[in-house]
Amino acid sequence: MKFPLWRLAVFVAAAIWPLYWLYEAWSFALGPDPGKVLVDRLGLGTLILLLITLCMTPLQKLTGWSGWIVVRRQIGLWCFAYVMMHLCAYLFFVLGLDWSQLGVELSKRPYIIVGSLGALCLLALAVTSNRFSQRRMGASWKKLHRLVYVVVGLGLLHMLWIVRADLKEWSVYAVIGGCLLLMRIPAVMRRIPRLYKKKSVSAI
Amino acid sequence: MLIKLPKTSDCKESDVTPESIYLSRRAVLGSSLAGLAVSALPRWANANDASRYADVDPGKAPGWFADKLAQTKWQAVTVEGEAITPFKDATHYNNFYEFGTDKGDPAQNAGALKTEPWTVVVDGEVGKPGRYALEDFMKPYQLEERIYRLRCVEAWSMVIPWMGFPISALLKQVEPTSKAKFIRFETLQDPKVMPGQRSGFALIDWPYVEGLRLDEAMNPLAILAVGMYGRELPNQNGAPLRLVVPWKYGFKSVKSIVRISLVEDQPKTTWQSIAANEYGFYANVNPQVDHPRWTQARERRLPSSLFSPNVRDTQMFNGYADEVASLYTGLDLRKNY
Numbered sequence: 256m257k258f259p260l261w262r263l264a265v266f267v268a269a270a271i272w273p274l275y276w277l278y279e280a281w282s283f284a285l286g287p288d289p290g291k292v293l294v295d296r297l298g299l300g301t302l303i304l305l306l307i308t309l310c311m312t313p314l315q316k317l318t319g320w321s322g323w324i325v326v327r328r329q330i331g332l333w334c335f336a337y338v339m340m341h342l343c344a345y346l347f348f349v350l351g352l353d354w355s356q357l358g359v360e361l362s363k364r365p366y367i368i369v370g371s372l373g374a375l376c377l378l379a380l381a382v383t384s385n386r387f388s389q390r391r392m393g394a395s396w397k398k399l400h401r402l403v404y405v406v407v408g409l410g411l412l413h414m415l416w417i418v419r420a421d422l423k424e425w426s427v428y429a430v431i432g433g434c435l436l437l438m439r440i441p442a443v444m445r446r447i448p449r450l451y452k453k454k455s456v457s458a459i
Numbered sequence: 460m461l462i463k464l465p466k467t468s469d470c471k472e473s474d475v476t477p478e479s480i481y482l483s484r485r486a487v488l489g490s491s492l493a494g495l496a497v498s499a500l501p502r503w504a505n506a507n508d509a510s511r512y513a514d515v516d517p518g519k520a521p522g523w524f525a526d527k528l529a530q531t532k533w534q535a536v537t538v539e540g541e542a543i544t545p546f547k548d549a550t551h552y553n554n555f556y557e558f559g560t561d562k563g564d565p566a567q568n569a570g571a572l573k574t575e576p577w578t579v580v581v582d583g584e585v586g587k588p589g590r591y592a593l594e595d596f597m598k599p600y601q602l603e604e605r606i607y608r609l610r611c612v613e614a615w616s617m618v619i620p621w622m623g624f625p626i627s628a629l630l631k632q633v634e635p636t637s638k639a640k641f642i643r644f645e646t647l648q649d650p651k652v653m654p655g656q657r658s659g660f661a662l663i664d665w666p667y668v669e670g671l672r673l674d675e676a677m678n679p680l681a682i683l684a685v686g687m688y689g690r691e692l693p694n695q696n697g698a699p700l701r702l703v704v705p706w707k708y709g710f711k712s713v714k715s716i717v718r719i720s721l722v723e724d725q726p727k728t729t730w731q732s733i734a735a736n737e738y739g740f741y742a743n744v745n746p747q748v749d750h751p752r753w754t755q756a757r758e759r760r761l762p763s764s765l766f767s768p769n770v771r772d773t774q775m776f777n778g779y780a781d782e783v784a785s786l787y788t789g790l791d792l793r794k795n796y
Contacts, residue, residue: 280765286562287548287762288615348763351770356754364752416752420733421560423660 258322265326269333272300273340290348297341302410302428304334309407309435316447328384331403335381338374366416373409376402404439407432511689512620515546520691521575521699523594527602527685531622535603536680538778543606544617546688548762553695554611555714556663557646557653564655565695571652572715574699583643583720586634593699597685599632600624604689605682607705609712610744610777616758621703622686626676629683629719635673639721643670644702644713662733669702669713670726670740672786680705680782683716706779708742739796743787744777748796 256262276296280289311327314320350356360367380400382388389396411429418425437443510517511533520528555565577593602622610616626642648666650656656665675681684703685692692698697714704711710730720726730738737751746756755773763769776783787795 277765283764287544287552288562288759289765290763290768291615291759348759348768351757351768353757353770356756359754363749366752419560420556420663421655421658421661423658426660 258325261322262326262329265329269304269330273297273337290344294341294344294348297337297344298414301334301337301341302414304330304337305403305407305410306428306431306435308334309403309432313435313438313444313447316444317450319449332381332384335377338377342374366413369409369416370413373406373413376406376409380406404436407436512543512546515688515690516550516693518690518693521594523597524685524691527597528689531602531604533604534606536605536607538606538608538618541608541618543620544761549617549619549687550693550695552761554613554709555695555697556661557655557665557667557715558695559655566693568654569694569698572647572649572694572698573652574694574715577699577717579700579716580718581633581720582718583722584636584639585721586636587632589633596700600628602686603682605680605684605703605705607680607703608777609703609705609709610758610773612708612710612738612742612750612755614750614753614755614758614773616760616773616777620688621682621684622689623682623684623703625679626671626681626683626702627679630673630677633721635721638723640673641670641722641725642673642676643668643718643720643722643726644716645718645720646713647715647717663729664732666717667713667729668726669711669728670722671704671711672725673721675704675783675786678783678786680779706744706776706783708744710738711742741787741790741792741795743783743792743796744773745775745792745796746773747775748793 276285276293279285280293283289285292308327308331311323311330315323346352346357350360361371362368380402383392383396383399392399411425411432414425414428438447551566552562553565554562555569558565558568575593578590579593579596580590582588602624604620604622606618606620608616609619630642646667647653648656650665655661655663671681681702681704684697684701685699687693687696692701694715697712697716700716701714702712702716725740728738728740730742731740744755749755757770758773760769760771774780
């Protein structure tokens with residue numbers, strides 16, 4: 256395995272936040288509504304991890320360092336883990352495990368529908384993230400995993416529909432997400448400059 | 460219903476006082492007696508009254524407030540079988556977008572707000588319009604403590620002991636003309652001390668505006684508050700003067716009021732201007748009419764903890780149906796949300 260320490264560092268960096276938040280909630284540091292804070296932070300964490308995942312390929316192009324690509328799948332899986340925790344926290348803290356209400360929310364609220372679609376897409380990506388699926392699916396694997404671009408859109412829309420009065424924070428994520436998607440246009444991708452010379456590494 | 464106006468002889472301390480304080484009532488009584496001994500000094504009496512509730516930061520009451528405290532009618536309205544929200548939560552979990560959109564922002568940023576001196580303008584369709592220094596504005600009124608449920612449109616709720624006076628008493632003073640059909644309230648606009656008003660991304664067109672139908676404002680439950688938890692209002696809770704209408708969602712209860720106008724036409728309120736399909740003029744608490752983006756059938760009573768989310772059913776008119784339902788007979792509450 257290449258870059259074992261680097262991979263471990265990424266693992267720790269991603270794993271530490273939910274644990275720290277749980278500790279904060281347990282020690283009453285999250286205020287009177289800790290459940291809601293957890294839901295919000297896990298949701299935002301999902302979006303941030305998604306954007307970080309999308310940074311890996313451009314970073315690799317920019318620097319030529321293959322370490323970026325090595326952790327791309329791991330960060331993508333963390334993104335999926337966060338969205339699952341986000342969902343569980345929503346079910347427990349916001350719905351109070353009221354399943355009939357879940358049905359109502361799923362059928363009536365556009366932002367819940369959009370969020371669930373995004374989570375389903377992430378599930379599909381997580382399930383097919385192993386080498387076995389990659390081999391078996393061949394060329395269609397790559398097509399399927401382009402879904403991640405759709406997920407960015409769904410995630411941003413989901414967040415936009417939750418905003419009540421101030422678009423500042425959302426705008427920051429939307430601009431970053433927009434730029435990262437823009438870089439996927441082949442003409443743009445080809446023009447990403449190499450900052451310093453190194454032997455080229457093939458990127459997937 | 461759960462509201463009652465107790466006789467002066469009624470003593471309901473146990474309904475409202477946190478258990479820890481109830482158990483240490485001798486200490487409280489002792490300090491109250493000590494407070495009585497110096498009640499000739501109003502500012503001292505204030506520190507004493509703040510100790511009615513646990514862990515209350517006594518604050519720095521303006522002179523006029525300290526003077527009013529001695530005549531306050533304590534527990535004029537109470538709620539039965541409900542615990543009062545801890546002071547720390549009621550003062551550190553606020554929606555006051557002038558100071559930022561995070562729940563903790565108001566507590567962090569509202570310290571810069573200067574509430575003394577404070578001027579209130581009364582204008583519009585009134586016989587006695589005027590511009591008052593707050594201490595003069597407050598002169599005619601006796602403070603009453605009103606313990607009310609507070610239900611936010613975001614589906615969380617608290618129980619808060621306000622101190623204020625009925626709007627009906629104000630209306631008696633200013634004498635609305637026959638043209639007055641609505642009452643309109645306006646919050647201070649001062650971007651220098653209100654960072655939320657400086658944000659270029661805010662969807663809100665400042666200043667914050669709210670309003671009531673005149674008969675709603677005349678309802679005895681509707682008050683203008685100047686204090687809570689036995690002390691003056693903390694800045695983040697809308698000092699020095701705010702509206703409290705307990706049967707409506709919290710956003711109706713406009714904070715830091717600088718202008719009160721009696722008007723002929725229904726005022727266009729801030730949240731209506733942002734999203735009329737989500738926030739109506741009435742904004743009555745109603746478990747049967749959902750917010751388009753979430754259910755209003757249930758609420759999270761704060762403080763909740765990690766292992767007991769404290770989700771409960773929302774009551775019609777926030778539990779004040781007996782007092783206010785008659786205001787809306789014949790009105791389609793689904794359309795007039």
